[in-house]
Amino acid sequence: MERTDCTPVDCSTCNEDCGSRQDMESPILKAHPWSNIKKVIAIAGGKGGIGRSFITATLAVLLKAKGYQVGILDADIMGPVIPQAFGITEKAKGSDKGIYPVKTSDGIDVFSMSLLQKTDEEPALVNGAMASNILGQFWAQVIWGDKDFILIDLPSGTGDLPQTILERFPLNAVICVTSTPKLTQMVTEKSLKMIEDTEIPLLALVNNRSVKGEDLLRNRKADSEIPFSPKNETLMNQGRASEIILKELEPTIDKIINML
Numbered sequence: 001m002e003r004t005d006c007t008p009v010d011c012s013t014c015n016e017d018c019g020s021r022q023d024m025e026s027p028i029l030k031a032h033p034w035s036n037i038k039k040v041i042a043i044a045g046g047k048g049g050i051g052r053s054f055i056t057a058t059l060a061v062l063l064k065a066k067g068y069q070v071g072i073l074d075a076d077i078m079g080p081v082i083p084q085a086f087g088i089t090e091k092a093k094g095s096d097k098g099i100y101p102v103k104t105s106d107g108i109d110v111f112s113m114s115l116l117q118k119t120d121e122e123p124a125l126v127n128g129a130m131a132s133n134i135l136g137q138f139w140a141q142v143i144w145g146d147k148d149f150i151l152i153d154l155p156s157g158t159g160d161l162p163q164t165i166l167e168r169f170p171l172n173a174v175i176c177v178t179s180t181p182k183l184t185q186m187v188t189e190k191s192l193k194m195i196e197d198t199e200i201p202l203l204a205l206v207n208n209r210s211v212k213g214e215d216l217l218r219n220r221k222a223d224s225e226i227p228f229s230p231k232n233e234t235l236m237n238q239g240r241a242s243e244i245i246l247k248e249l250e251p252t253i254d255k256i257i258n259m260l
């Protein structure tokens with residue numbers, strides 16, 4: 001008998017014959033049965049404020065503009081910004097079958113902790129372990145439908161949340177966002193190490209807020225160099241991310257599309 005009250009990351013309360021029981025041999029979480037996703041890509045990057053959410057949002061906008069079916073899972077449980085960046089005011093709706101993402105004006109499906117909260121200012125009062133569990137539930141319960149790509153906007157650092165996603169989500173690739181200041185790159189190197197410790201391919205390196213003449217550490221070459229643009233920052237802050245077209249992301253977009 002299938003149970004609806006069990007959590008996907010903890011099967012200890014289920015019976016042996018529970019239909020929802022995860023195969024504990026495989027730590028990889030299963031998506032909702034109505035989610036048919038071709039490729040799952042995490043957007044990582046060590047330091048807070050480096051531009052992961054900005055790059056995730058703009059990658060999704062470009063992919064959508066090219067006709068691909070795209071979803072964004074905002075995995076920053078403690079500091080979700082994706083719905084606000086797209087001016088989404090609607091909340092997520094659920095049924096006994098699962099929870100539905102909310103669409104942006106240009107048709108990108110978004111799911112985020114903030115779509116479950118009454119107000120945008122409400123803090124998620126959870127610790128790291130609880131947040132990891134919540135993310136696992138999002139993966140099992142959000143109904144994405146048919147998608148070419150799900151982009152996962154990771155939280156900063158190398159703690160529980162990014163680790164859970166790298167270890168337990170069925171990721172096909174990771175894109176790492178970095179920037180040239182030395183301190184930022186030191187933190188990026190930690191993230192790159194965390195990614196290298198998994199078998200997930202690093203698809204692309206994005207140098208955000210790039211400055212001409214400033215190189216990345218260890219002669220790393222970025223696939224895309226994104227300058228800081230006050231206009232784009234304003235568009236993000238005003239909930240108009242759908243209007244940002246970053247042509248500098250094209251080399252990274254090509255790599256994403258080539259995964260199909």
Ligand SMILES: Nc1ncnc2c1ncn2[C@@H]1O[C@H](COP(=O)(O)OP(=O)(O)O)[C@@H](O)[C@H]1O
Binds near residue numbers: 045050081226228237
């Ligand atoms: N290349 C850029 N051009 C304009 N604004 C940017 C750029 N990169 C980041 N920002 C802005 O900087 C702030 C921090 O970026 P954000 O994506 O939220 O960082 P993170 O998700 O890594 O914590 C946001 O206001 C974002 O809109």
Ligand SMILES: [Mg+2]
Binds near residue numbers: 052054076081153
């Ligand atoms: Mg962010």
